[in-house]
Amino acid sequence: MTMMSHRTHFFNQSIQDVLSREDNPATQLVVLGAGFDTRCYNLPEGADIKCFEVDMPPTLNAKKRALQLAEVAHDHVTFVETDFNQEIWLEALLDSGFNPNLTTYVLWEGVTMYLVEEAVRDTLNLIASLPTGSVVGADFFSQDLIQGNPPFEKISKAMLRGIKYQYSENLQFGIPTGETLSEGLGEYLSESELKLARFEHVGSTEDKKPPWYFFAHIEKH
Numbered sequence: 001m002t003m004m005s006h007r008t009h010f011f012n013q014s015i016q017d018v019l020s021r022e023d024n025p026a027t028q029l030v031v032l033g034a035g036f037d038t039r040c041y042n043l044p045e046g047a048d049i050k051c052f053e054v055d056m057p058p059t060l061n062a063k064k065r066a067l068q069l070a071e072v073a074h075d076h077v078t079f080v081e082t083d084f085n086q087e088i089w090l091e092a093l094l095d096s097g098f099n100p101n102l103t104t105y106v107l108w109e110g111v112t113m114y115l116v117e118e119a120v121r122d123t124l125n126l127i128a129s130l131p132t133g134s135v136v137g138a139d140f141f142s143q144d145l146i147q148g149n150p151p152f153e154k155i156s157k158a159m160l161r162g163i164k165y166q167y168s169e170n171l172q173f174g175i176p177t178g179e180t181l182s183e184g185l186g187e188y189l190s191e192s193e194l195k196l197a198r199f200e201h202v203g204s205t206e207d208k209k210p211p212w213y214f215f216a217h218i219e220k221h
């Protein structure tokens with residue numbers, strides 16, 4: 001019941017830490033798969049942050065219209081259209097004025113589970129090409145949940161069906177969890193220059209089913 005507030009708290013903290021730290025703060029914020037996320041409209045006071053929201057055209061158009069109607073200032077935000085499964089989003093960002101030499105926070109919240117493995121891998125590799133100190137905040141389902149492996153046979157079927165029905169989306173990507181919960185993600189990242197700096201999961205390790213939803217703060221070293 002509390003997993004969404006847990007997720008919001010985790011990423012709020014992660015973003016605030018990186019935007020407001022004294023040493024090498026991020027000066028660009030990229031929201032990948034932004035949807036109706038409002039982080040760009042709630043920045044730390046006085047912060048001079050260049051913001052980019054990346055999503056598919058219908059979602060971005062609906063959001064721009066909503067911002068106009070609600071009279072929310074959005075001149076500091078650049079909207080970038082892409083399809084993560086088809087295009088290299090960094091190219092679209094570069095065409096829109098993104099500076100790849102600035103320390104950047106990339107928020108990738110509620111998106112990885114809808115992508116193919118190759119798109120997740122490509123995105124992590126692109127983030128690894130950003131300057132040291134850049135961070136990606138991302139959440140992941142476990143591979144066991146996505147594949148319906150024991151003990152997730154029932155919940156997996158129900159989630160895949162529910163998400164298809166409610167959002168017309170397919171759940172596709174999950175992290176192999178390994179012996180400990182963070183080990184799988186650590187291993188997944190070991191092929192890049194990215195390091196898992198902070199990690200939380202929903203639920204308790206003592207629950208009947210092992211945790212299947214993870215929040216990660218991943219840093220470029």
Ligand SMILES: C[S@@+](CC[C@H](N)C(=O)[O-])C[C@H]1O[C@@H](n2cnc3c(N)ncnc32)[C@H](O)[C@@H]1O
Pocket residue numbers: 032033034035036037054055056059082083084085086108109110111114
């Ligand atoms: C569950 S929503 C999350 C929105 C927002 N990040 C949040 O946490 O509230 C997933 C978002 O990812 C976007 N998305 C999903 N697949 C995508 C793709 N292949 N290319 C671009 N955006 C995609 C959707 O349009 C949607 O806005």
